[in-house]
Amino acid sequence: MKTQQFVVIGLGRFGSSLALELIDLGYEVLGIDKNEEVVSNMSEYLTHAVVADATDEEVLKSLGIRNFDCGIVAIGDDIQMSILAAILLKDLGVRTVVAKAISILHGRALGKLGVDRVIFPERDMGIRVAHQLVTPNLLDYIELSKEYSIVEMTVPESLNGKTLSEVNTRAKFGCSIVALHREGKIIVAPTAMDQLHSGDIMVIIGSNANIDQFESEAV
């Protein structure tokens, strides 16, 4: 079942951008922040926005928090508040709780409380930007483990017109092209006869070492 209703606690830079994106994607979002000004700035964009202290259990209960499919604790700087809000979301029965951590220790504490997913936006963005800076064709990547990733890479001029069987990433480099984006469309599981066009975006899965090798030899 698709997650439908989100509650975002803390509408700072991270929380507000997450909440607005969820709204853009068509989901319902309740935003909670203790700062009145922050809430009034966001209220016209979100499904509901409420001024409240997210560490007040009675307030959360009265907002019907337990009915939400997913709760995101986007309070960063105030670790104590972040931890208290995460405990309450878990205890009140929010199905999936996601929390932002600002340090490894903060993340470990959230993990021990049973938070389903801990995110480190600054750390992860730093890593992502570093990869993009050293690999110019790399658009984005998802780390599957320390060793394996899925990356999005622009097809370089050198591969223009080549079929996947000619490029043969699996045999030559040990990584696979699992999808292609072309002119706004996605070709999932392209066949050996599909051609690459320069400017297409390839979605590649493999070990980091193999993907790096393909990237450096393909360009």
Ligand code: ADP
């Ligand atoms: P960012 O770095 O993403 O801007 P911040 O930690 O600076 O994140 O902002 C977090 C937001 O969370 C702020 O708008 C703050 O008012 C709000 N906040 C902090 N504690 C609480 C709380 N107990 N209840 C509700 N909102 C809170």
